[in-house]
Amino acid sequence: MSKEPKKMPKPKGQQKKPAAKAAPRSLKDEAYDHILEGVRSGKFLPGTMITEGQLSTKYGLSKAPIRTALTRLVQDGWLEPVSRRGHRVKPLTIADARDLFMTRKLVEPFTARMAAGRIDPATQELLEAACDPDHENWQGMDPEPAFFAANKEFHVGIAKASGSIRLADIVGFLHDEAERVLRYAAQQHGSAEPNLYDDWAHGHDEILDALMTGDGKTAERLARTGLEKSERIVIEVLREKAEQLPI
Ligand SMILES: [Zn+2]
Numbered sequence: 001m002s003k004e005p006k007k008m009p010k011p012k013g014q015q016k017k018p019a020a021k022a023a024p025r026s027l028k029d030e031a032y033d034h035i036l037e038g039v040r041s042g043k044f045l046p047g048t049m050i051t052e053g054q055l056s057t058k059y060g061l062s063k064a065p066i067r068t069a070l071t072r073l074v075q076d077g078w079l080e081p082v083s084r085r086g087h088r089v090k091p092l093t094i095a096d097a098r099d100l101f102m103t104r105k106l107v108e109p110f111t112a113r114m115a116a117g118r119i120d121p122a123t124q125e126l127l128e129a130a131c132d133p134d135h136e137n138w139q140g141m142d143p144e145p146a147f148f149a150a151n152k153e154f155h156v157g158i159a160k161a162s163g164s165i166r167l168a169d170i171v172g173f174l175h176d177e178a179e180r181v182l183r184y185a186a187q188q189h190g191s192a193e194p195n196l197y198d199d200w201a202h203g204h205d206e207i208l209d210a211l212m213t214g215d216g217k218t219a220e221r222l223a224r225t226g227l228e229k230s231e232r233i234v235i236e237v238l239r240e241k242a243e244q245l246p247i
Contacts, residue, residue, distance in 0.1 A: 027061055031069035034059045039078050039089055041144065042184040046092035049085060078180075094238045097181050101231040104174050105224060107167060108155055112207060112223040114162035117214030123161050127208050130154035133200040144186075147200060148179045154204055158211065158223075182230065185237040202226060 025033075035055060038044040055066045070087055073079045079087040119127070129135040130153045137153075138146040152175040159168040203226050210219035 027065035028068045028072075031055070031059065031061050031065040032072055034061075035066075035069055035073055036078060037145070039073070040148075040180045040183060042180065042187045044089045046089055046180075046184065048089050049082065049087065050079075050089065051086035092181060092184060092238070094235060094242065097234055097238055098231075100174065100177055100181060101227060101234070104171075104178065105227050105231075107170055107174065108159070108227060109220040109223040111155075111159040111162040111164070111167050111171065112211065113216040113220035114164075115158045116211050116216035116219045118161050118163065119211050120161075123157055124208075124212065126157045127154055127204075127211075130157065131201045131204045131208065144183060148175075148183070150200070151175065152179075158207075161211075181234055185234045188237050188241050189233070 035044075035050070038050075044050055052063050052066050052070065055061075055070075056063050059066075070079060070081075074081055074087065078090055080090060082088050129137050130150045133146070133150070135150075138150055141149065152172060155175060156168050156172045159171040162168075203222055207219055207222045207226075210216075210222060
């Protein structure tokens with residue numbers, strides 16, 4: 001059984017994505033971002049081994065920043081060290097995916113109920129931007145990461161509006177984990193089926209309406225049914241692919 005990521009994320013002061021081009025990124029950060037994107041996107045399949053040498057060739061970086069990035073990715077729960085062989089991408093099991101959805105179903109509908117009627121204008125603007133694929137916040141990003149960034153922004157925004165910064169942190173942390181699971185499922189989903197993120201708003205408009213009108217019950221119900229739907233798709237895909245996953 002895989003271990004849970006060990007660290008809760010630190011509350012992020014600046015949530016701005018690529019728009020804010022401030023300080024130049026260090027090579028360590030660059031290595032970290034590359035490898036994390038590989039893990040999240042499913043390019044590095046769950047349960048597979050990755051090595052310093054392979055990563056340094058792939059990204060054209062020396063081994064030192066790669067090594068530092070790998071250590072951080074272990075601390076953050078995305079990789080597991082394997083003595084003298086390298087690092088293994090955190091395995092993805094049906095039990096783990098169920099656990100992730102169970103936690104999300106516990107937290108997110110609750111925050112939606114609590115946030116109803118408490119959406120200030122700034123939050124409304126943020127939530128509306130998250131529902132709009134053409135919004136400037138997502139321009140210049142690849143469609144997949146943009147979708148997940150917007151989705152996280154939406155749900156974390158609701159959790160913040162619920163009044164609990166801790167719940168907002170937990171929702172953000174759960175979304176980081178869910179992104180890998182959902183991207184893997186979307187990638188493995190048969191071509192006859194639409195991608196999970198083809199439907200950008202996937203019911204967010206209705207949730208926002210309920211929040212704005214102060215209808216906590218409806219917001220809670222919609223948040224729950226949305227999660228139940230993606231859980232069904234994910235579990236179905238994981239069942240189909242179970243024997244191909246190197247777990
Ligand atoms: Zn959503």
